[in-house]
Amino acid sequence: MRNALKITTLFATGAVALSLAACGSDSSSGSSDPNAALTVVASPSPHAQILNYVKDNLAAKAGLKLDVKVVNDYVTPNTAVQDGSADANYFQHVPYLEDFNKKQGTSIVSVETVHLEPLGLYSKKVKAAADLKDGAQVAVPNDATNEGRALQLLAANKVITLKDGAGTTATLADITGNPKNLKFKELEAAQLPRALEDVDAAVINGNYALDSGLKPATDAILVEKAEGNPYANILAVKKGKESDPRVKKLAELLHSDEVKKYINDTFQGSVVPAF
Structure with a gap:
């Protein structure tokens, strides 16, 4: 996560939110249908890169349909998960999430830690x-x-x-x-x-x-060291959705040896696995 809070203009954020809301009108977003695509909102790099690696190389074999939505602000991912227009997000660490929940009255929880962008x-x-x-x-x-x-x-x-x-x-x-x-x-x-x-x-x-x-x-x-670091970036969902089998499946894939190798090979220590 880019830890200094970066919020785009209200218009830009609203446009992204409307786009996600439109996606929520079909079965691929905000659904708990195990056969529907899991919609995950993510920052471009490295989050969406990692998710797209999973989508292109691991998801089909695991029986998971993955829809990755890229956004550039730090508000839309959480509001989209909270209102159900997305199933999960991947862009933040726990201290940011806790502060967001407190200030915005949202109920988003961490599923798994994935990586750290070391300070x-x-x-x-x-x-x-x-x-x-x-x-x-x-x-x-x-x-x-x-x-x-x-x-x-x-x-x-x-x-x-x-x-x-x-x-x-x-x-x-x-x-x-x-x-x-x-x-x-x-x-x-x-x-x-x-x-x-x-x-x-x-x-x-x-x-x-x-x-x-x-x-x-x-x-x-x-x-910084990665393991046990509170600033490791997380896969997050609205409270109650942790048991969604698609979320569990994505969490398993994000913790796979293949993803660990991809992170290490691609980012050369600038992004490190936190599992």
Whole structure:
């Protein structure tokens, strides 16, 4: 998921929603008929790419009809699942989903984790976090979800210490140990790659790193682990639809050895399996 919330214009979002609603009028969307196509709304990359791999290579053999709908905003996938015009979506992580449910009154749940777009610490001045000098300036995302995620990455690698109980919403105020006296600069997530020239290091979201030509697997001096990561992207459905046999079948395929190999071969560490 592109973790800095990206919402298209109301017109564009409405147009996509209307398109999905039209699809919902036939048997291929919002249906629990085991023989109907399962409609999944997804972000273009890597989500729709992964789903289309499943559709083209695995679904038919498994007896699953899959209809992949691509959208570019982060609201339509959840509203479409909630109103029944789509069966499932694949674009978000659990912290985003929980926040969306709370704010929008929706009842969407995670089925399975699939992949992670790793958050990483990047630098053009040092080759390891241990090489950061006393008082070095480190840029971090300024939005609540991603700042907490950035601080957790630094804490997991003993660059800083966070107070007990500081979770995914950790802030700079939760730092209890800072042995290198790092100076933190809070910036919008999209600005962080450009800030690399002006700071000693920056924690950058995977999608923005990729857009800037940075590869988490080879360029990051610290990178998130995938397994057990709360920011792993998920297959999600409206509560009560988890038992739909088509959803279960898709979940199994997304956790297959073939999909794991496809993710590893295609994305070369920029997207990693979380199963």
